[in-house]
Structures are given as structure tokens and as C-alpha cells.
Amino acid sequence: MKTLEQKIQDSETRVFKVVFPNTTNHYDTLFGGMAMYLMDEVAFMTATRFGRKKMVTVSSKKIDFNQPIPADTIIELVGKVVKVGRTSLEVEVEIFVEEMYSEDRRSAIKGGFTFVAINEDKVPVPVL
């Protein structure tokens, strides 16, 4: 059987994405709402792949948009379980930005999401 460490490692979830013009705002940087959309999607997959149970978003923590993400870059979102409660867990998602034509890579946004595991009747159940 897997250890908690192993489950956390195996459920790490990565998504690369080109910042195409149809995801940017009129400043030509990734629209903040789109960043949140992508982060929640990655967080949801991380939580589900950790618990292999139905998971619902309960809350998002404060998210700082430290750095604008310009169009025509490649971003990687990395989701990782950082806290495990009885029926809830917390996932942290970090967005890295890579220039297309250089090896430059830096962290741009970090955010936390809390999920609760539920059964068919939408009653909270143990995540493990």
C-alpha cells in the first residue's frame, strides 16, 4: 500500500499551456480570471487524483498576482497536496512562466484551494 508521501508525490499534477491571444486581456497579459480558472482546474485534478473520491471546492485562499504573464509565453501550472485533514485537504497551485526562446523561467502566481471529499449523497467522507 502507498504511503502518504507516495500518494502526495503521485498526485502532483502538471499542466503546460501556451498563452495564446484568446486568453489575454487588452493589456496583452493573461486575464486574471483565466489564471484562476486554470488554477482551480489543476487543483481539482490534484485533489481527485490524491483521494480518488468526489471532491468539491470549498474555498480559495488569498491569491497574489505578483507578476503579469505576457502573451506568447509558455506557462506551467503545478498542483500539490500540502495539507490533509479528515474530510478535507488543501492543494497549492503555482504558475511558472517560461520565455519561448530562452531558458528563462520564473514563478508568477501561487494560490491555495481547499476541497472536501463527498459521497453520492453529498455528505463529507474521509479523504483517505
Place this chain on the structure above:
Amino acid sequence: MKTLEQKIQDSETRVFKVVFPNTTNHYDTLFGGMAMYLMDEVAFMTATRFGRKKMVTVSSKKIDFNQPIPADTIIELVGKVVKVGRTSLEVEVEIFVEEMYSEDRRSAIKGGFTFVAINEDKVPVPVL
């Protein structure tokens, strides 16, 4: 000239939306990331219509997803300026859910977003 009260009133920004199947997850409720996307868009319009200056999202505050929003309902997002600093302001966005075939209406999600006004050189400028 408009008073601050008047500017806040005039910049209140409302968006109704049908929760169509293409915005829901596999539990048939509005996908959390989609809710955040819509909230940020409304917050951005509220901030811009208040200051009539370029506004960038600096951070989102903790958002509680108290109630799932089922498919085939109508939601209204209401954005309102709740705090005005020198170069920044805070917008609160609330999502209400209405049943389609009854007068039932209730609050489902509330969240706060902080914006900074910037000039062409991306330097913060007074919001008023």
C-alpha cells in the same frame, strides 16, 4: 462633479447569466474556476468603470463557495467598490442564484478583489 458616493453607485456592475451545461462540471454544478473567472471579469469592469483608468488585478481575497450553483439556473453577479485607497481599490462581487421557474433567489458566493490603477508605463497612479 460626482461625489464618491455617486461614483460608487454608478460603477455598480451587474451581469446575469444562464448556467448552461457548457459551464458546469461533472456534478452538474457551476465549475468553481468558472465562477472565479466570471467574478474577476465583473470586478475588473467595476474597477474600470469607477476609476476610468487602466486597472490591474493585484490579488483576490479568500472566496467561500458556500453553495453549489446547479445547472439550469440563472445567476446574477453584482460588483461594487467597497474600499478606495490612493492608488488601489477593492471590489466585492456577490453571486446570486435564481431558480428559473420560481421567484426563489439566494446569495451563493461572495469574494473580494484588489486592483491598482496604472498609467501607460505601468506605474501606479491615483485612482481618483
Place this chain on the structure above:
Amino acid sequence: MKTLEQKIQDSETRVFKVVFPNTTNHYDTLFGGMAMYLMDEVAFMTATRFGRKKMVTVSSKKIDFNQPIPADTIIELVGKVVKVGRTSLEVEVEIFVEEMYSEDRRSAIKGGFTFVAINEDKVPVPVL
């Protein structure tokens, strides 16, 4: 119980929207078909929120695209019930354009949509 006046007032439906690049054509103005799409969506919500019954679009009236709507503006669509028949009703939708960085606001497009209220068997039923 609500008067007709009250029901019309309460069902007024407003939608603000940023004209992002992904909704514009190659003249950098809002694509006509997208305007019609948004108008029908607002008309549908207005009709449903008025009657709280299933509503289907029966026809759209002549729509004049008096003024092109440039990218990087904010539009507001306002839907209002303007005629109430026995099993049908008519909704008028007007689109206003606001500059982002000035208080300038003007009417751009106006259109009418007719809806019929139907029951589960798709048979027309009284709207009130």
C-alpha cells in the same frame, strides 16, 4: 401579489461585458453575429424571469446595427418586456457602449425578440 408594472420592472435584465479581442472580427469591432448571440441570451433571461415558465424564441424583429462597437470598450445589454400577449411576449434589448477611460456612453444597437411560453408537452400556455 405583483402588478404587471412590478413584474416588468423586476424582470429587467442587465449584462455588462468587456469587448475582448476574442469576440471581435477582423475590423476590430464586435462581430455582428456575436451581438445577436448576446442579445438573444439577454432576451431569453428577461422573458424567463418575467414569466417563470419555459420560454422559446419564436422570432427576432429587424435589428439595425447603427454603430460599430469597437474592441476594448465595455458594453451593457438591457432587456425589458415591452408587450405581453396571452401566450407570447415581446422583449426589447438595447446595447449601450461605454468608453473604458471616459464617462462617454451611447446606444449602439436595439432589437426585439418574441417568445412563447410552453409547458412540458411543448404546448403554448398563458404567460401570466
Place this chain on the structure above:
Amino acid sequence: MKTLEQKIQDSETRVFKVVFPNTTNHYDTLFGGMAMYLMDEVAFMTATRFGRKKMVTVSSKKIDFNQPIPADTIIELVGKVVKVGRTSLEVEVEIFVEEMYSEDRRSAIKGGFTFVAINEDKVPVPVL
């Protein structure tokens, strides 16, 4: 050189489309606004391919949604120039519905769109 007849024939513009679930409303039929969106896009291509000049939508005529278009059918939109003025022209678009698993095909919606040919300065110019 082409005759008018020939130009009309050559500019006829056809678009087949599967009515996938992400284009339908909660009655599981093609959303009216989506039908209008597709019709305007076909009308625009027909007008442009006829005149080979910049064309802008001036107005849409009354559109009757005679028949709902169910999900999981295939539709064909056919655009045809039906009237040619000096600086404007009129395009008629008809939508046909085909069952997927039978040869059944019928007309569902018909609508007219008026376009004006413009030059770089957005001044109307002769369509021919």
C-alpha cells in the same frame, strides 16, 4: 469576365455543422442566439466572397424560428446573394436540418442580412 448570375452562383456559401451538446440550451435544442451567430457568419462570408470587398452588417431582417433544431442532428447553412444595390447587398441564409441516421432533411430557419461595402476610410463604395 463573370456575369452577375455567375458571381451569385460562385459566392453561394455552405457550412455543415454537427449540433454538439455545447451549442444547445437546456431544452436540448440549438440555442436561438447560436443560430443567429452562425447565420451572420455565413452571410458575411457570402457577401465578402461576392464583392471581394470589406463588408459590414447593416441590419438583419425578421427571422422566424419555425422549428426547433434538436441536438445530435447535422445542420447545413446555405448563404446566397438575393439582391444587389449600388453600395449594399442582401444575403439570405437558410438552415436545413438532417437526421444523422436517416435521409430526412427539412428547412428549419430562414433569415436575411443587409451588408454595405466600405473602403479603408469606412466610406460606402460600389459593391460591383
Place this chain on the structure above:
Amino acid sequence: MKTLEQKIQDSETRVFKVVFPNTTNHYDTLFGGMAMYLMDEVAFMTATRFGRKKMVTVSSKKIDFNQPIPADTIIELVGKVVKVGRTSLEVEVEIFVEEMYSEDRRSAIKGGFTFVAINEDKVPVPVL
């Protein structure tokens, strides 16, 4: 009853499309993946309209992207059945590019797709 020739002719499926900015990559040409998406959709409609049975994509053949397709052109995709087996068939899809403001038209991409006809239990059945 229709001959094979007639069935092939009747199932030819055409789709015109404006290459709007939201379908292009950062070189301002149609994104390769989007071309494949559109080709598979046309191939699927051609196969279904030929056999009037459930069809599933089994494979795509080598596709050469001979010519980039610039933004602000009009493309036409033409799907045609080119081989008919017992339970499978092959569809060829060709993409033509038309300049908007001249009669210039040329072939840009060609690709083949193989489909199998299946019944309710997902078992292959004769296409004819």
C-alpha cells in the same frame, strides 16, 4: 435506390470558415491543431452522411501542412468518401484558402481519416 456514386456525391460535405484571430497561433496563421480539429469534424460528418450509421474515427493518415493559412482569409474544407470497405470507409478532407479581397484560391492541406460503422453495442456493422 441510390448508386454508390450517388451516395458519395450526396455525402460530400463542405464547410466555409473565416480564419478569425481566435483560431490562430502567435505566428498569425491557423494553429495546426485547429486545422486537424476542423478536418476531423468534416470527415465525421461526411462519413455519417454517407452511411447514416454511427461512425467512429479509427485513425488519421499522415497529414502534410504544405502551406501556412494566414489570419483574415476564408477557408473551405471539403470532405469526400474515397474508399468503402465492408465495415469501414475512408474520407479525404482538403482545405482550400481564399483571399478575402481577390479571387485567389489554392489548396493548402489534405488529409485522410478512417471510420468504422458501429451498432448500439459498439460492434462493427456493414457501412452499406
Place this chain on the structure above:
Amino acid sequence: MKTLEQKIQDSETRVFKVVFPNTTNHYDTLFGGMAMYLMDEVAFMTATRFGRKKMVTVSSKKIDFNQPIPADTIIELVGKVVKVGRTSLEVEVEIFVEEMYSEDRRSAIKGGFTFVAINEDKVPVPVL
């Protein structure tokens, strides 16, 4: 400086994605064209992150859709450089399917894409 081995390892590009209803066809499995769209996007990012130069898709190899990918699963696309020429390179993309609520994971689709590195004048240049 990095070895070729290292560059191949570092450019491996992974994308997880929930198969939401809006990406499926009417058989409730991932639409073939959507799979190709996603594969080309991953292949493009892999090629760009390997060469850090402008890359254009030249061709896709035969793609076998061995296994339908059902809705409500999680897929992972993995892109890897498998051949390096002077001005071209080949990327292989494999799609794995994971059940949401079990550890079950299997390979579903594999495909190859060829890219050419180009400079500002669209002339092929060495990839390394």
C-alpha cells in the same frame, strides 16, 4: 552546457486535463478532432521548449485511436522529442487515461508530429 539527453529530458511536456462534457461528442467520448488539437498543442510546446526557436508543424504521422476516451475521466498528454535532424525534429505524444475514482491508468492514443525550426524570414535554421 546541456547534453542532448538533458535537453530531451527537460523539454518533456505534460498536460493533465479533465474530459469535461464540452469536449465530448454525442457518444460521450472525447471527440477525435479535440484529441488531435490537444496533441498538436503539446507537441508544439515540446518542440519549442527543446529548441527555444520558432517551430512550425510540417506534418503529423498516422494516428491510431485505439481506445475511446470516455467523459468524466482525467487524461495526461506526454510529449517527448524522439528524433533530432538538422533543421527538423520529431515529437511523439501519448495520451493516458485515468479513471477518476480508481488508480486505473492506461495508454489510449499515440501520435508523431514533425516540426521545422525557422527564423524571422521563415527560412529553416538548425534546431540546435
